[in-house]
Amino acid sequence: MSVLAGDLREKLVKRFAARRETGEVTSAPSPSAASPDIDQFCRFDAFPAYRQIVSSLQSSQPALAPGQGEGDFASYDYLGLASDPRVREAAKQAVDQYGSSVSASRLVAGERPLLRELEAALAEIYAVDDALVFVSRYAGNETTIGHLFGPRDLVVHDQFCHLSVLEGVRLAGATRRAFPHNDLPALEKLLAGARGDYERVLIVADGLSPVAGDICDLPGLVALKQRYRTFLMVDDAHALGVLGEGGRGSREHWALAGDDVDFWSGSLGHALAGAGGYIAGSRALIDLLKYSAPGFVYSVGLAPAMAAAAREALRILGSEPARPALLRQNARQFLAGVHAQGFATGACAGQAVVPLILGDSGTVLAFAEHLAGQGIQALPLVSPAVDECQARLVFCIHHGHGAESLERALAALASARQRVGVKP
Structure with missing residues (x-):
């Protein structure tokens, strides 16, 4: 507020003071219905967000096609199970038995045995008491944080955490602090200075980062949780099916007890x-x-087909440990290939996510567009999702990416580098 003119600053201070005293939200007078300016408040095409979208679409963007099998390095089907005949058949049978929807909240009339079977299987993966499935990962994270924490609480999260975490904190009205990616000394410094100011404190981190491709120091996070008496949330969205000898995620990778998190x-x-x-x-x-x-x-309960697909995928994961092992082998092969071409990948662990740090958004988009023209689809992460100097192109490696498809992607990268160049 120090940059505002004195009279405007004084008006704002009085407005905020009145809000505190009355508990009411004060605002500037609204235009009357007869005002010629009222149209801007009742038209979607007048929303500032819409204008920004139009501007973005008109700028240079890569023409990304839908997933293209072996050329698809942008989707998260790490184990190649989305098209597996067994998974498809399980989904079909669930529709035949239960219909396309449970058509109600599970607390009212939407409970189905299939949902509880899936939750029991997930609880077994993590060696915990129980689990609960939501209609989306976003809804699960947002409603959990938003419901269980409040204005007297603090949420500290890795800077690369999913937006659902940030929106959950906003819903809770809690204080939010980010710490640099995987920087536990910075996290401890933050906790040491702030823990005493709040009732509940939650630490949030990704098991396997979809931005950096590295693995969080989960034992270190557990130690901090215990030392500072906080809660700990680990988002395993990109770790389940990837980390651990059997692909059972972060808990298996680190050999932790389920209730450590x-x-x-x-x-x-x-x-x-x-x-x-x-x-x-x-x-x-x-x-x-x-x-x-x-x-x-x-919320209406999870659709039966989706629950059945996930349940069958978990069964296959348990019976085919070679599947995640081959995925990791493919990722290491691809990582070695991009290193041989001189690309920077940061602390990437070569598990499933391989980022190419290209240094500016324009270069990333140019690379993505060139690759798309050759049938290779990867994920561009540009500012403001990441700092401009950390703009990157992310490759998601799948179980089904054979040597030929990996070599084709590497050849396309070499071609893109020659044509576009990379910021030194």
């Missing part, structure tokens, strides 16, 4: 070939969410 969060729409999200944890946590979280209580 308070909230195991994840997606049914990545390696598990369905759609939806989940939260796994203690009986008390799941009961709290099941019977009082608005995003669950007031």
Whole structure:
């Protein structure tokens, strides 16, 4: 406010003071219905967000096609199960038995045995009491954080966390602080200075980062959680099906007890070939969410086909440990190939996500467009999603990416580098 003119600053201060005293939201007078300016407040094409979208679409953007099999490096079907005949058949049978929708909140008339079977399987993966599935990962994260935390609480999260985490904090009215990606000393410094100012504190991090392709130091996070008496949420959306000898995610990778983490969060729409999200944890946590979280209580239950697809994907994951092993082998091969071409990949662990840090948004978009023209689809991450100097093109490696498809992608990258160039 120090940059505002004195009279305007004084008016704003008085307005905020009045709001505190009365508890009412004050605002500038609205235009009357007869005002010629009223059109801007009742037209979607006058929304500033719409104008920004139009401007973005008119600028130079890569023409990305839908997923193209072996040329698809942009989707999260890490285990190649979305088109597996067994998964498709399970989804079809669920529709035949239960219909296309459960058609009600699960607390009213939408409960189905299939949903509880899926939740029990997820709880077993994480060695915890129970789990709860939501219609989306976004809804699961947002409603869990928004419901269980409040204005007297603090949420500290890795800078690359999913937007659903940030929106959950906003819904909760809690204080939010970000710490640099995977920087535990910075996180501890933050906790040491702020823990005493709040009632509940939640730490949030990704098991496997979809932005950096590296693995969080989960034992270190557990130690900080215990030292500073906080809650810990690990978003395993990109780790389940990838990390661990059997692809069972972060808990298996680090050989931790299930209750070392308070909230195991994840997606049914990545390696598990369905759609939806989940939260796994203690009986008390799941009961709290099941019977009082608005995003669950007031939502129609997960569609039977999606639950059946995810349940079958979990069964296949348990019976075919070679599948995640081949995925990781493909990722390491691709990572070695991009390193041989001189691309920077940061701390990428070579598990499933391989980022090429190209240094500015224009270069990233030019690379994506060139690759799309050769049938290769990758994910451009540009400012403001990441800092401009950290703009990157992300490749998601799949179980089905054979040596030929990996070599084709590497050849397309070499061609793009020659044509576009890379910022030194």
